[in-house]
Amino acid sequence: MKRTKGVSRRDFFKTGVFLGSGLLTTSCSPRSVEGGSYDLAKPENILYSACLQCNTGCGIKVKIIDGVASKIDGSPYNPYNLVPHLKFGTDPKIVSKIDAPLCPKGQAGIQTAYDPYRLRTVLKRAGQRGENKWKTIPFDQAISEICEGGLLFKDVPGEEKRTVTGLKGIYVLKDKDVMKEMGKAVSEIMQAKEANKKKELVAAFKIRFKDNLHALIDPDHPDLGPKNNQFVFMWGRLKGGRGDLIKRFASDALGSENAHGHTTVCQGSLYFSGKAMSEQWVFDAKDKKVKWTGGNKFYWQAELENARFVAFVGANIFDANYGPTNRMSRLMQSVSSGGLKYAIIDPRFSKGASKADRWIPVKPGEDGAFALGVIRWMIENNRINAAYLRNANKGAAKKNNEPNWTNASWLVRIDNDKPQAFLRGEEIGFPAARKQYTDKETGETTPYDYPLMVVMHGGKPAAFDPYKDDSAVEGDLFVDTVIKGVRVKSSLQIIKEEAFSKSLDEWARICGVSVDDIVYIARNLTSHGRRAVADLHRGVSQHTNGFYNVICWNTVNALIGNYDYRGGFIKASTYNYTGDKTVKVKTPAGKEEQKTEQPFNFKKMAPGKLSPFGVSVIRHGVKYEDSTLFSGYPAKRPWFPLASDIYQEIIPSIGDAYPYPAKALVLYMGSPVYALPAGHTTIEVLKDVAKLPLFITIDITVGETSLYADYIFPDLTYLERWEMQGSHPNMPFKVQPVRQPVIPPIPETAKIFGEEYPISLEAFILGVAEKLRLKGFGPDGFGKGVPFTHPDHYYLRAIANVAIEGLTDGKEVPSASDDEMRLFTECRRHLPKSVFDFDRWRKAVGDDLIKKVVYVLNRGGRFEEYEKAWDGEKVKHKYGTLINLYQEKTAKVKNSMTGKSLKGYGQYLPPFRDVTDKPIDDEKEGYDLVLITSRTILHTKSRTATNYWLNAILPENYVYIHQKDAARLDLRDGDAVKVVSKSNLDGVWDIGPYRKPMTGKLKVGQAIRPGTISFFLGYGHWAYGANDIVIDGKKLRGDKRRGQGIHANAAMRVDPVLKNTPLEDVYGGSVVFYDSRVKLVKA
Amino acid sequence: MERREAIKDIGTIVAGAALAASLDLAVSTEAEAKETPEVSLPGPAPDEDVIITMQRDLLKALKKPLKDRKWSMTIDLRKCIGCHACTVGCIAENKLPPGVVYRPVSEEEIGASPNVAIRFLPRPCMQCDNPPCTVVCPVKATWKREDGIVVIDYDQCIGCRYCLVACPYGARSANSGDLYTDGTPHREAYETSPTYEYGRKRVRKSHFSSPVGNAMKCHFCSHRLDAGMLPMCVTTCVGRATYFGDVRDPDSVIAKVTFKPNAWKFKEGLGTKPSVTYLL
DSSP: OOOTTSBOHHHHHHHHHHTOGGGGGGGBOTTSTTTTOOGGGOGGGEEEEEOOSSTTOOEEEEEEETTEEEEEEEOTTSTTTSSSOOOTTSOHHHHTTOOBOOOHHHHHTHHHHSOTTOOOSEEEEOSSTTSOEEEEEOHHHHHHHHHHEESTTTTSTTOTTOOEEOHHHHOOOOOHHHHHHHHHHHHHHHHOOSHHHHHHHHHHHHHHTGGGGGGBSOTTOGGGOBGGGGEEEEESSOOBTHHHHHHIIIIIITOOSOEEOOHHHHTHHHHHHHHHHHOEEEEETTTTEEEEEOOOSOOOEEOOSSOSEEEEESOOTTTSSSOHHHHHHHHHHHHHHTSOEEEEEOSBOOGGGGGSSEEEOOOTTOHHHHHHHHHHHHHHTTOSOHHHHTBOSHHHHHHTTOSOEEOTTBEEEEETTEEEEEOBGGGGTOOOEEEEEEOTTTOOEEEEEEOOEEEEETTEEEEEOTTOSSSOOBOOSSOEEEETTEEEEEHHHHHHHHHTTSOHHHHHHHHTSOHHHHHHHHHHHTSSTTSEEEEEOHHHHSSTTHHHHHHHHHHHHHHHTOBTBTTSEEOOOBOOOSSOOEEEEEOTTSOEEEEEOSSOOTTTSOTTOOOOOSOOTTOBSSOGGGSTTOOSSSOSSOOBTTOOOOHHHHHHHHHHTOSOOOSEEEEESOOHHHHSTTTHHHHHHHHOTTTSSEEEEEESSOOTTGGGOSEEEEOOOTTTSOEEOOOOTTOOSOEEEEEOOOSOOSSOEEEETTEEEESSHHHHHHHHHHHHTOTTSBTTTTSTTOOBOSTHHHHHHHHHHHHHTTGGGTOSOOOOOHHHHHHHHHHTTTSOTTTOOHHHHHHHHOHHHHHHHHHHHTTTEEEOOGGGGEETTEESSOOOSEEOSSOHHHHTOBOTTTOOBOOSSOOOOOSSBOTTSOBOOGGGGTOOEEEEEEOOTTOOTTSOTTOHHHHHHOSSOOEEEEHHHHHHHTOOTTOEEEEEETTBTTOEEEOSSSEEEOEEEEEEESSBOTTEEEEETTOOOSSTTSSOEEETTEEEOOOGGGGOSOOOGGGSOBOTTTSSSBOBOTTTOOBOSSOEEEEEEEO | OOHHHHGGGHHHHHHHHHHHHHHHHHHHHHHHHHOOOOOOOOOOOTTOOHHHHHHHHHHHHHTSOGGGOOEEEEEETTTOOOOOHHHHHHHHHHTOOTTOOSSOEEEEEEEETTEEEEEEEEOOOOOOSSOHHHHTOTTOOEEEOTTSOEEEOTTTOOOOOHHHHHOTTOOOEEOOOOOTTTTSSOOOGGGGSOBOGGGOOBOOOSTTSTTTTSEEOOOTTHHHHHTTOOOHHHHTOTTOOEEEEETTOTTSHHHHHHSOTTEEOTTGGGTOOOSEEEEO
């Protein structure tokens, strides 16, 4: 064993005999041949990309040794990792030796890519749905079968004679002009208010389009749209780029209205309250009228770097919440220096609570009550930002140096004691303004009347244009009066009355906290100017009353006046990749014009684009009353005029064939069975070939939902593919992290349009497009002679758009130096031609742009300089317009299950309700514990059980219960318990072939509100490699490590009215995670 | 001779091993003093991330002879968020097998609701100035280097596990040689990707290649220090709770944060003199 000669005796025996002496150098003593050679720090071994282990998408630095990703660290270029992040221009050679922080999931991502259970080729079902028997088939055969249809499963018992309609038979209406005209006619039908008028219009429609009626789902209900709508595409985690391709495929090419995301399973009501609060009173060119429109599906978050006090409400900051790496990097510095203190309002004592100034264990679902208590205290104690709130229009905001304004002072009509629409100037004698709309494309102008809004100013009514910036209008905040016979109140008066409808004692009692807790939060939020903020997340929104809970808390922030301020409430900002961003330019004549500056405007590069129309399967964005299906209340299933991407509605609606049956469903990167509350209810539909004739998934392995698929297409993981990650609202910097292939693809390669690409989402889309000759794909896919035959043709151009943004002001990214160009190709020496072909990449964007693209890719995206994000006390990238504290649009919506009008402001609504607003009182039947969920930083719901490094830290989750409850129920720490509820009396997952009991270990402690139990999501798998699976007659043994612990979603309450759907927030669309009462049974 | 067999025959090799160990020390001292890694950092800037400042401190320290440096770590428990980034970062960096963790983070719940807390305690090797683990080694395969790091020579170690027992912090473990993907349909290549511990690139050729069978422990990522980079647990610390550097440099971050009234050392009463300090 002496090493002085450089080789140990043992190594000599081991290597010399079997492997030859050539390898001896690698087993030499430390200071000989390779001394000091740390390959992980060499620039040629490093690629920068964006993580996707959770949705935060931090910057990553992937270190590759011999073609294998060996280590993943945080990228110092990216503000999600380093504070402040490095200058964008820093040489990648310097950065190769600097590592930045990254959470454990990010670092374990290697194990997502290199998972022994990854799929490499297409699987076709070889048994009944859910039986988990498969055969491998060639990619081309799979595409052919899916497109053509036929007796696809004639070998499966029971399906011998079942003819499956292929996509060819669903893609019926192909004429883009006919589709557009039909869409317009349907829009008129839906806008007609009278039932008779609707009938007349339908009759006229049938005559006008008599040659194409066969293309409709139901000619008597043209508003259901064409048969194309029976093709449904749904997705779980989706980011830019891939999202655009799916829309190009499902909507633009196949003409389906049904391309739906998963927003509501995350925090839908947070997004859709943000949409409601950001609707603007403007001219709508499509409808040719002034209306509330243009609201963004988005939300605000706290800017933590400069905050002085933060109330985190239902936000699991150390473990989740977009995300620990970027947010805690900022928070902990201020906390430890004493510059910031924060409180946690959450029934669960989260890790974040351990560093908080105060933990307030609020009752699940009563966050709105807490906020209304805070609002009451703020108004009573004159702690609202009255000067800010008085600004009624843009002019006033400008004059008072405010970045935005609210409608707090606007007057609302009160009829029958109920707030309705805003008072219009015309109603009290102020004529509407004359305005003119100019079409950006055609230059065509349309004149229109613009009704003005009204405030009281010093006791006198004043009408105004909310967006006029040369006249400042301020309004009185608390108004309750009659003007010319019209009863009116100011928005803030209405909110005040709601907040004053109960005493602080009552609010405290409702939400199960002390008055002191409410006063503590209110006082702290109003003691730091604009640098105090309430930061909200799923805990607020995923309740039956989530929409209103969020609006109440957003109102608190507005009363502080912290929107767009440092340390306040901010929004995300990204570099555009779609190429349609317009900038103001001055023509030589000195006129201002809007024009695009980027090279590839994908909206215009869409030849033959269809315009889908009709009610979607989830009935979103339209009112029940406007449809021809209206037949009184309740509707068969809820309608969602204020939301979209209502994940939990897709599969049960297909099951109920309401509003119409579907023929094919494609699911991408989602697992509704596992991820949805009461996800077991989806299994009944997925198993049923009559209700769902064709089911295709695109997945990296056989997951809990792809288990029921007819075909599974393997996919690329985030380390093998392209995406535009975008940003999150807590990030003040403008960014566009780019996800790019950093390791060779795991799946096999397919040949489509004559080009090779690994089997993936893109291969599926291009494959079907080739087979069905879809417009927008192929040799002329991006226009005559501009091919879209390889995914690079899209992605490289998208990155060129990112690189070029700012060109007009000379702010596009620099070109890569020759040195950087060399590094670029050297770093990719391990990638096959199907993925990296410099020539193909260069041709996609051209010789000039490629150097700018390389500059971006060498840094894993584009990131604004640290100093550029601030504007004095404000952030630079502002929301910058009207915030609706009162929402007229919401007030005009009716609950489709009750016929009752919605309230357009932050109201108190109790949680635990069914879709018809009836209380669910399972506690009366002995279901004595409220089940909530949470996430550990180690997992991302359905897809990280494959990460053994994470698994090693916490191999098994548990059901957490308060000591008092455990004592009452005579349960002990470590006991095996089963979770049962009124909608799952047996406490099982009924998977199909077998039943899996919902049993887990109990953990007893103090870190939760008594009466509440909790478990970490991400455990208790039964697919995803956790169980045996049969492929081509051979059994592939599962790995039990992946299945440990409990997944208790099936105990979550099924809606008693709908019976096949979890509880949901019928206003904001959220699916409900936290309003289920359960019992624990010793197992 | 197999390492595991060697244990039966300790007496015969002790002398040789001791010689090798002393030689290693000499070689590494010399090597460290000569090689200065080529790392240039942006800045300095007044508000730069402390990770960059500490890396700059590190580069300065590397210019000094090994014996004049004293690597130390200080963990601010007020900033630790219990995220386990350090634990996983370390496992991934050093390709640790199942069962081996150099830097676990323990979580302990204390108090009664609503006055509850969760205490996180990252536990690297304390790199004791008076290490109980080195003296028990029958083959002198482990010793304290002049710069403060307690190292193991994998080629000398016979896997007897005496040191595992001797360490009062449980900072040492034995390498079983198992892989996380053993028993699955595919043994994944990343698990046998080269390792760089103690500045030596090792490619696992068989189940018997070092460090399989050896004792293993945290070494402050000495291979990264040699390359001018901070230990993995420092660069990956989301809460910026882990400080590292040459505590003998009075201008360094580590020197400025370590000597505080709230400083605490783990099991100090045992006389181990840890180089790791906690701030409470």
